[in-house]
Amino acid sequence: MCGIVGAVCERDVYAILIEGLKRLEYRGYDSAGLSLLNNGNITTQKTIGKVVDLENLFGESLPSGTVGIAHTRWATHGVPSSINSHPHTSGPISVVHNGIIENHSELRKEITEQGIKFSSNTDSEVIAHLINLNVCTSNSLREAATKALSRLDGAYAICVISTDDPGKIIGARSGSPLVVGLGIGENFMASDQMALRQVTDRFVYLEEGDVAEVTKEDFSIFNQNGVLVERDVTQINELDQSSEKGEYKHFMEKEIYEQPKAIINTLDGRLSGDDVLNNIFGLGSSEIFKKVKRIQIVACGTSLHAGRVAANWFSSISELPTQIDYASEYRYRNPHVDEDSLFVTISQSGETADTLAGLRYAKGKNYLSSLCICNVPTSSLARETDYSIFTNAGPEIGVASTKAFTTQLVALMLLALSLAKSRGRNPKLRARVVAALRALPEILLESLKLRDTIVEIAPDIATKDNALFLGRGIFYPIAKEGALKLKEISYIHAEAYPAGELKHGPLALIDEDIPVIAMAPDSEIAEKLVSNLEEVKARGGILYVFSDPSISMEIESGKLIKMPKCDFLLTPIIYTIPLQILSYEVALLRGTDIDQPRNLAKSVTVE
Ligand code: F6R
Secondary structure (H helix, E strand, C coil): CCEEEEEECCCCCHHHHHHHHHHHHHHCCCEEEEEEEECCEEEEEEEECCHHHHHHHHCCCCCCCCEEEEEEECCCCCCCCCCCCCCEEECCEEEEEECCECCHHHHHHHHHHCCCCCCCCCCCHHHHHHHHHHHCCCCCHHHHHHHHHCCCCECEEEEEEECCCCCCEEEEEEECCCEEEECCCCEEEECCHHHHCCCCCEEEECCCCCEEEECCCCEEEECCCCCEECCCCEECCCCCCCCCCCCCCCHHHHHHHCHHHHHHHHHCCCEECCEECCCCCCCCHHHHHHHCCEEEEEECHHHHHHHHHHHHHHHHCCCCCEEEEEHHHHCCCCCCCCCCEEEEEEECCCCCHHHHHHHHHHHCCCCCEEEEEECCCCCHHHHHCCEEEECCCCCCCCCCCCHHHHHHHHHHHHHHHHHHHHCCCCHHHHHHHHHHHHHHHHHHHHHHCCHHHHHHHHHHHHCCCEEEEEECHHHHHHHHHHHHHHHHHHCCEEEEEEHHHHHHCHHHHCCCCCCEEEEECCCCCHHHHHHHHHHHHHCCCCEEEEECCCCCCCCCCEEEEECCCCCHHHHHHHHHHHHHHHHHHHHHHHCCCCCCCCCCCCCCCCC
């Protein structure tokens, strides 16, 4: 959620750090700061606000320094303020930290008893003091940092610089990602390689417990036992257009329109004829799938909604039962694991702390195997899971997930088909779905054309304080996703219900002030859904219904919006598009910060 950048160069690093922070800002954005090492002195500047506020502190005169570390923060311990911003300093030491130090209170007490005064209310400041306290008994900054880290419980990715040991950055990770970027005569560190794409395309991903020592000419990595180790260098080839909004006003808007292409990329190389290819989840996956008797899904937020849709597909296509849990709840309910259960995580970032913790917990249980649906191949989740499929959606910058969701759905459908294929189930249905998947990107383009209609209804919703989303069956999770999207970027309170539940309570809410947004595809319960919506009409509710062309309904207050035709099993993907556009248009009218909504972060790397 917070972002780290570090650079050690021949040239001044200020511009590299600022550009890196801007690229990470979507992850956390309530304050920012940096430390620069110049002629044996460290200068630190920090501010509440965005990276541009940090830049403004310097004005026209750009500061010098060939070694530096920088941070953009999303507050967890201590309110957003310039004092609580990183870097934190202690004597010669300056530190930036992502993650949460769980034993910070004990450490703070212990350090205070040694006469050291804290300047901030953060958990992170203990790291700076601990390293400083270890300096005099250590031979190097790396040794002092390693000793300090051994005292920490919790999660961290850190970068440290020191005036006593200039010309280097020490980085370390445990529970939060950190990467070394390799240049020519200059090297870098960051919590996400995206921060460094303007300076390099060669990266080394630190593993859990690793400590890295980076100078401008060289780098070395020591594992959790302090042993010098070799880690692979990865060259990233894809073109980096992620930081450009191009013709779009917001990244979210751009990412909505990228969906047809993103889905083509998710399907690329995974279908053959009228079936899925074998082993698209990794070598041996098709064999393992033969044994699967049950699925456990663990995810958060939008990714969890994708899992809820997929649970229906696993049942109808793969003929397998599915249990699904919020990642933050899963490991605390003492789950019983049936024999031959497959553990599935879904995550755009692959760094969500609860989802990762769920996977690590599951590894100690008797699961047959683990599998992840993820958008970031270099993420911790991808590296720690037995089998994986990458959604190939390209970087998602807008905090509100759009293309990640629809591509997750496509990847989950590939999983449903692969499981069915390995288990010898439903060949005709598989062929039908494969044909529908191939047609999907074109139908998505049709869905995107609904924008003009949605622009007309957005003002009615933008003036309200509440909204209700309704869907039945496979559309209930889509209703939940629609409600989540609206609330997170427009700050309108929105709830979702299975339409049949209305009369068990929520019908009491219905009046002209609570718009009801419903999805009415052509399903076997379409008539029942229409009856539910009639109940809303009868109570004076305003209805916006996205429906199959075959559904007829008179709507006096509100609007009936006809959706393009598509195979029923894939309709959740098609109907998601207008809900994304609706939340975007409403947020636009309300003037919120669409790409970086208040209080949120793109990648939630704390539990
Ligand atoms: C909502 C949203 C979040 C994420 C959730 C999980 O638009 O983006 O709810 O879906 O934080 O993140 P990942 O998928 O990265 O694990």
